[in-house]
Amino acid sequence: MGKYEIQHAITQVIENGGKAFVPYIMAGDGGLSQLKEQLLFLQEAGATVVELGIPFSDPVADGPTIEEAGQRALKNGTTLRGVLKELASFRNEINIPIVLMTYINPIYKYGLDTFFAHCEQSGVDGLIIPDVPLEQRDLIQDELEKTNIALIQLVTLTSPIERIEKLAEASEGFLYAVTVTGITGARSAVSEKLESFIFTLKKHSKVPVLAGFGISTPDQVKEIAAFGDGVIVGSRIVDLLHKGKREEIQKLIDASSSVHYS
Numbered sequence: 500m501g502k503y504e505i506q507h508a509i510t511q512v513i514e515n516g517g518k519a520f521v522p523y524i525m526a527g528d529g530g531l532s533q534l535k536e537q538l539l540f541l542q543e544a545g546a547t548v549v550e551l552g553i554p555f556s557d558p559v560a561d562g563p564t565i566e567e568a569g570q571r572a573l574k575n576g577t578t579l580r581g582v583l584k585e586l587a588s589f590r591n592e593i594n595i596p597i598v599l600m601t602y603i604n605p606i607y608k609y610g611l612d613t614f615f616a617h618c619e620q621s622g623v624d625g626l627i628i629p630d631v632p633l634e635q636r637d638l639i640q641d642e643l644e645k646t647n648i649a650l651i652q653l654v655t656l657t658s659p660i661e662r663i664e665k666l667a668e669a670s671e672g673f674l675y676a677v678t679v680t681g682i683t684g685a686r687s688a689v690s691e692k693l694e695s696f697i698f699t700l701k702k703h704s705k706v707p708v709l710a711g712f713g714i715s716t717p718d719q720v721k722e723i724a725a726f727g728d729g730v731i732v733g734s735r736i737v738d739l740l741h742k743g744k745r746e747e748i749q750k751l752i753d754a755s756s757s758v759h760y761s
């Protein structure tokens with residue numbers, strides 16, 4: 500387990516002719532006792548890595564679907580401590596890497612050193628902390644360095660090129676390319692821009708480049724995955740899992756394994 504596992508898992512999928520698929524789920528949505536079964540389902544369905552969200556009362560980077568899932572999870576008593584404890588209890592039964600997505604506030608409350616130690620004990624391979632930009636990485640750097648956990652960076656289409664290069668070079672595990680898809684009437688233009696954006700990222704990144712945000716259909720998975728090393732799907736997965744529509748989740752994952760490098 501650890502930061503290289505993420506890269507390794509993604510590279511293996513690519514070598515087998517597919518693209519990586521990273522579903523995002525909200526820990527505790529449906530009850531924390533469901534987490535193990537949910538992760539086993541995603542693993543069986545072919546997920547490459549799972550992004551596990553920690554519910555938080557003020558999720559500034561999340562859309563309504565994920566915010567609602569977070570509220571459901573908070574309502575049934577889900578805490579960061581509870582998630583890490585639960586994860587530790589069955590982590591050895593899951594063999595795909597796990598990336599935790601949490602804001603910095605709950606981490607501070609937990610205590611930086613305890614948080615990182617517990618993450619390692621629970622088999623967390625990577626972290627996404629959307630409100631700690633690269634410039635503020637020092638806040639957690641010392642504690643992070645004591646672990647074998649990857650800190651994944653997010654980069655957006657609108658970032659200036661110097662910043663894009665810095666983020667691409669700094670990212671561990673994979674680089675998260677934030678894209679927005681499905682804009683009415685501008686589809687081919689969007690695709691062209693996205694393609695060159697991901698090309699630039701791949702040039703500067705030592706780790707695989709995955710695209711996420713706004714991907715919700717198998718066709719979008721195929722289209723976007725083809726540009727880079729794979730995709731991340733959040734809101735759609737959260738929604739389908741909540742509604743028990745698991746065949747639809749399977750279709751999304753299957754779409755990524757049918758994409759090949761041209």
Ligand SMILES: O=P(O)(O)OC[C@@H](O)[C@@H](O)c1c[nH]c2ccccc12
Binds near residue numbers: 550552561733735
């Ligand atoms: O929900 P979407 O549009 O499929 O996008 C994935 C995104 O939600 C997931 O990766 C995520 C959930 N919370 C975040 C906070 C920051 C960055 C990314 C995330």
